[in-house]
Amino acid sequence: MNYSRFYLLFIYLIFVFKNISAQSCPSTNSTWRPTMVTSNVVTSPSITTIQPQLDFLFGKSNLVFMGQYGYSANSISDGPTGVANSFTMNYDTWGPAMHWLVVKTPVPALKANQNYIFSYSFKLGQVLGSYNKIASVSINFFNPADITDPNGGSQYFTTPGHPAIYNKTVTTGSWSSSTTFVLNTITLTPTVDIGLSIMAIQITRTSQTGPSITTMFISNMKLSIASRTVPASPSNLISKDSELITIPKPPSSLDAQDLTTCPYLATDLVHWHDPTIWSGGLVPLPTTSSNIVIPAGKKVLISPCSINQTGIYQKITIPPTSELIFADANFTMNIQDIYVQGKFIMGTNKCRYNANINIIFNGAMTTVDTIAQYFGSKGIAVASGGFISVHGRQYHNTWTKLAFTAWSGDNVIYIQDDVNWVVGQQVVIATSVYEDEKYPENEVMTIAAIQGKVIQFTESLKYYHYGGQEYQAEVALLSRNIVFQGDSSSVSTSFGGHVLVSGEGQLAGIQLVRMGQRNIKGRYPLHFHLAKNVTKSYISDCSVVNSFYRCYTIHGTNNLTVTRNVAFDVTGHCYYLEDGVEMDNTISFNFASFVHTIGTPAAGFTQYGQDFTQSSSLAQPADVAAGGFYITNAWNSFIGNAASGGWAGFSFPNLNSPIGNSINVAIIPKQFTTKVFEGNTAHSSGYYFDFGSSIYVGGDLSTGSDGLLVYNSGRISRETYLNGVQSGGEIWMRFNNTKVFLSNRGIGMWGERVEVVLLESHDSIRPGSLFGEAWLSDAIVNGQTNSLLSKTTDYSRQGFQFYDTYVKTILTNIIFRNFIHNPLSTSPEDDNRVIISMTHSDEFKPQFISSTKNITIQGTTVSQYIGHRIIETGSSRQFNFVDYDGTISGRSVPTIFGAHDKWWQFDNTCTYNNDWNCWVCNKGSYEVASVSVEVPGFMDRSGEYDATSYVGYIYLFGNGITDSRRMNVTRNVGITGISDMGWYLYWSIGTPNYIKLWLSEVPYGHYVFFAIPYPASTTFRVSCEYKYNSQYSYNFTQAASAAAVRSGDGKKYYFNGTHLFVKVINFVLNGNEFFSRGGCKINDVYWEFIVHITATNTIKPPVNGYFTGLTDVLPSSTL
Structure with a gap:
């Protein structure tokens, strides 16, 4: 007898008994089904009328000890053993009489004329004496820009240049006990509304600290917003989110359902727990080495009782002829890898699942391909030819906006759109501050009750979220019934699960938590990978939360729809078009928030920006400028999306050629214009870079000679053409119905052609910075809204x-x-x-x-x-x-x-x-004209000279002008003034014997009448030429008078013994050289039409090329 085989079978049976006997399914009959979850949801309780007290606790973790001197890293330490929420202040010898406790994070918004309570319990570390006696405690609320940054590393407290927004000082308190903690309470009643502020507690003693080290203990230091009655529903709720523009919204109806088509109802299914379908007649068990292959040609139904819900399955492979179908029932599955060559079904578009299904991806950090070659580890990969369908319960809308401003302490909000969210779900309320990383005020809240468009939370809001007519903070649903998540070990390594689809995929109603694998390309939460032209694929109404690497990635894939999704707390670019070849995709009605760069954010004080190269800690160097939507090819449709935070909200980097897997595709991505950019919004971004913006068309991403990616964050020009090819003709990038707020430069465009039509910009440093031929039309640019957080002089x-x-x-x-x-x-x-x-x-x-x-x-x-x-x-x-x-x-x-x-x-x-x-x-009838006056070797277009390198003046003359109307001229070329006027050019260094006039902008039908001083008896050779066509070359002839020159054809000159008169006209022009929009016209700068003036004088020859000693005399006013 083979005892070893018997022993192994015995061990296996014990394992089976331990893992599934307690939850075995009642039947393996093909007609049996588990009880499916119905669509019914629990009715919400009523909105309660009480708003509980909200306390903000302060202690060692969020306070900084500051002063003029006498501080150290040990100035604040843990409090006495056994005393909760306590800390110790340690004073050096002979320290100053005054120090500060500064809160690291902004405190809540406070309403004027409302009482708030600041309280703390106090105990001296030594018996009261002359060196530890407190004279006063002062509570101050400062504008963050007015004091030392408490997170900046310095403990030196800079004396504020401006007074506190609000101050309350008390000179009496219970500060004498060294035996017990004594409660102190201070009532604060601000005289003004306080928005973004830093609280600094000034503690002043009666003297210096003395010759011995002293300590003071504080416990339960807190700022409290008192409990109060929830106000009645406001009468002035926002009913329209914008004053001017139209932001499109998704269809209001839910997806149509036909439950008779649910995949678990099919009659040809077999059960996972049926031993007869498996090789060897044994149901697969969760082991660390198992590779479970679904039987060929089978449709296998997996039910909660089919599997061990705590054990970890190593790998499941679904062959091309097989399907793995999940029941619509509550359960958890722990898995490392799933490889789909056939079909993976967890609901369909006609049968969305109501169950709470939790798929947990397990596994240590690795770069080994354990799923399949090129598909990585710890996730689901769908091969080309495979199909995945996951459809959780539909919650709609997936995100909305406030209909009324929410204050710190509120536990009820009002939203603009109808939603079918339920009690117990989590939402995020987006920030209303400009610098969202510096002052993180996005808040994740849990729904306690919901009645129509009124939501009550289990806790009160800590921060102020604006909901005025100008703009409103977004409110996004994070929870979904189906959850894909990385295991708990993912956090320490930033190595979560991932979903990769190279075939067709339909993914809807999924929450993805702790997903993505930091700096490993291709390992993102949801990722269509080299799927080429898909025909029935989409990602809809999903959420990505706490992602280690991106959100939703489109890579080498066209015609994909990504719609109604949300993302919060994401590292690296979020909605991500990877290689620059991705086109004709529709990205609509999505929301991205709290997006973090990888490494130090790209910054810089010049237009050049900074350079970054791919490395092990920065696999995609553009992640130093990570934003909500990263668009390497603009020929896609972006409709109704919103981005909160990030280096930019929407980024259009310039790619001169595709990168990555698509490096050999023969297109120039940066030459494609926007296919559709309609109704998108962005805020709280653009602040890292002096030239940053919330919608950023700039930067350059390329592949270096060593094969590594290189990113420059700054000014890069961008030509755009129809169909992305120069022969298609020039075309403008177009941004329609766009809103930017709390932004640096709104829309930043370094390219050559752009139209921004229907724009709202609120509380931004600028609405935009537009280069090239640019048209901004039909806009509201609002410098200061009613948002409390924007009322600052910081910018x-x-x-x-x-x-x-x-x-x-x-x-x-x-x-x-x-x-x-x-x-x-x-x-x-x-x-x-x-x-x-x-x-x-x-x-x-x-x-x-x-x-x-x-x-x-x-x-x-x-x-x-x-x-x-x-x-x-x-x-x-x-x-x-x-x-x-x-x-x-x-x-x-x-x-x-x-x-x-x-x-x-x-x-x-x-x-x-x-x-x-x-x-x-x-x-x-005048125009503005410009002429470049050049002297080779001294004043050249290629030169860069000091701003004070003065060479003379340019004056107006003629037209009755008798007074001095002049402007300095320097060695840096270019003079701009009024056309059809006399321009008298006087050289204080002497008139050059050769002058070159480039008529950079002398419009069609207009001229400039030059007068230049020369010594008597000077003779001239005056001519013009066009560099690109010799037919416009003329030799000027001498006229009878200056008046004849001015009234002439522009091919004559006259010298009266003092001044040479030359009328310059650009003969190449035909009147079509201009850019016009909206009833305005700007003439082209026209290159290389030149007038040459060469002067000769044998009686008083030039000295080193200059005629010196000439008198500065204005030509006749009668000319």
């Missing part, structure tokens, strides 16, 4: 900043609102102005590049309309724009705004505005 608000060179920006049909003077501002650029000039550079100077029409300004004093900074740069001196209908100037006629120099005072309609530092003139 300025700018309606729009015009760029300084080589762009074309048109603003039409815009309402600018609430740009309020900041009395602490040091420059117009930080004084909350509507239109801001860019003045930092002398090298880069504006041509005519900016125009506006139909601008309405509300809630703003006239002095705030324009913010122009006067400094010694060409960009400051040449700032200009055209107000095409006079709605900014108030003149009701086309108006030219020019900078501060009298150079811009071209006629008697011009007046100077001291608040704006600008000249304001009726436009009439």
Whole structure:
């Protein structure tokens, strides 16, 4: 007898008995089914009328001991043994009489004229004496920017430059006992509403600390919001989420169901627990080495009683001809790997499951492919040709928005949309602060009761969440009945489960918790992987929570729908298009929140940004700029999505070629424009990078010569063409019905062509920064809303900043609102102005590049309309724009705004505005023109010279002008002024014997009439040429007078013995060289039409190429 085989069988039978005898199924008959969960849900209790007291506890973990000196890392330590919620303050010898306890995190929002209680129990560590006697305790609420950052590592308390928002000081208290803790209570009644603030407790003694170390003990320090009655439902609930734009919403009806089609009702099923279907006649058991292969050609039904719900199954393989079908019944399955070549069914689109099904993925961190080659470990992988269908109960809407502002201490909220959420589920309420990582105020709450659009939570809210007309915090459902999650060991290694689909997949109603595998490519919570053109696949109404690596990934896959999903607390890019080849996908009605970068976030103070290279700790270097939606190819449809937080909400990096698995695909991803970008919103982002934004079209992602990915976060140009190819013709990226709020620069576009139509921007530093040929139209730009958290001077608000060179920006049909003077501002650029000039550079100077029409300004004093900074740069001196209908100037006629120099005072309609530092003139028939005056080797376009490298002046002359209306000229080329005028160019260093005039922007039908001084008897050779076509080359001839030159055809010159007169016209133009939108027009900068002036004088020859000693005389005013 083979005793070893008998022994193994005996052990196996014992294992079977231990694992399944207690829960064996009653039948293996193919007609038997477990009891399925019905769709009925428990009725919610009524909304209670009492709001409980809310306490904020303070202790060693969230306090920092600060002072001017006398502090250390040990200044706060644990409290006495056995005393809960206590800490010890340890004082060095001869320390200062005053120190601070500063709370690391923002405290709750407090309402004016409402009482709050600050309390603590106090005990001295030594008997009361002259060195440990407390004189006063002061409770202060500071603007976070006004004091030392309590999380910054320094314990030095900077004396605030501004007073506290609110202060309460007490000079009497129970501070003398050294034997027992004595309760102290302070009533706080703020005189103003307090939003984002840091609480600092100032403790002042009567003297220094003395020659001996002293201690003080504190327990149960807390700030309390008292219990109160829940107010009646407000009468002014938000019924429309936006004033101007339309944000689309998903269909209101639930997916149609036909329960007769439920997969568990099929008559050809066999049971997992039926031994006869398995090889050897034994039901598979959870072992660490088992590879369970579903029998070929079988449809296997798995029921709660079929499996051990605590043991861990190593691997299940579903062959191509097989199906694994789950019953709609409550159970848990622990598994490491599932490999689907056939079908994995847990509900269908016509039969959504109601059961609570929990799939837990187990396994240690590894890079070994235990599922199948290239498919990794610890998850589900669906092979090409395989199919997965998971459909949990549908909860709709999956996310909504507040209909009314929720304050700290509230336990009831009001939402905008109907939902079918249930008691016991968790939701997240998104932040209403700008810097969401620095001040994390997203809150996860549990539903205690729900009645229509009113929700009550089991606890009260800690923070303020805005729900005004301008914008509203999102409220998203996190819970689902079907849960896929990584095991508890996942947290320490950031190695959770993952779902990878290379075939077709239909995934709906799943919550994914602790999923994703940090820095392992292809291991994401939900991931369509190289599935190519799918025909019936989607990800719908799922949630990803606490993800270690991304949320929903589309990789090498087209025509996928990702809709109505939510994500919260995610590391790395969330909704992720991976290689740059993913097109024609629909990403709609999704929500992403609290998205974290991997490593230190990309920053920088220049447009260049920073460079990052792929490494083991940064597998995708663009994750230093992780955001809600990462879009490597714009030819996809983004409809009705929302992003809260992240480096950016929506990122469009530039890929010159695909990356990763698609590196050899012959397309240029960055050349594709947006297919559809409609009704998307983003907030609380863009703040890491000086040039960051909530919707960011910028950065560069490429593959280096060593095969590693390289990411640059900064300014990269982007050309977009129809069908992504240059031969298709130029096309504009288009953003429709967009909302940005609590943002740095709203929409940041480094590309060449963009249209932003129907935009709302609220509480943002700027609504956008748009490069290239850019049109912003039909917008509301609101500098200051009614949100309490946005009422801060931490950052300025700018309606729009015009760029300084080589762009074309048109603003039409815009309402600018609430740009309020900041009395602490040091420059117009930080004084909350509507239109801001860019003045930092002398090298880069504006041509005519900016125009506006139909601008309405509300809630703003006239002095705030324009913010122009006067400094010694060409960009400051040449700032200009055209107000095409006079709605900014108030003149009701086309108006030219020019900078501060009298150079811009071209006629008697011009007046100077001291608040704006600008000249304001009726436009009439004039245009703004620009000419680059070049002297080879001295003044070149390629040169970069100091801003004070003055070479002379440019004056207006003629047209009756007798006074000096001039502007400095430096070695940095480019002069911008008014067309059809006399421009007298005087060189203080002497007139060069050769001058090259590039007519960069002299519009069709217009001219510039130059006068340049030369010594008597000088002769000239004047000509023009076009670099790309010789037919426009002319030699100028001498006219009889200066007047004849001005009235002539632009091919003549005249010298009167003092001044050379030349009229310059760009002969190449035909009148079609402009960018126009909304009734505004900006002329093109036209390259390389040049006028050459060569001067010769044998009587008074030039010295080193310059005619010196010339008198600065303005030409005749009668010309």
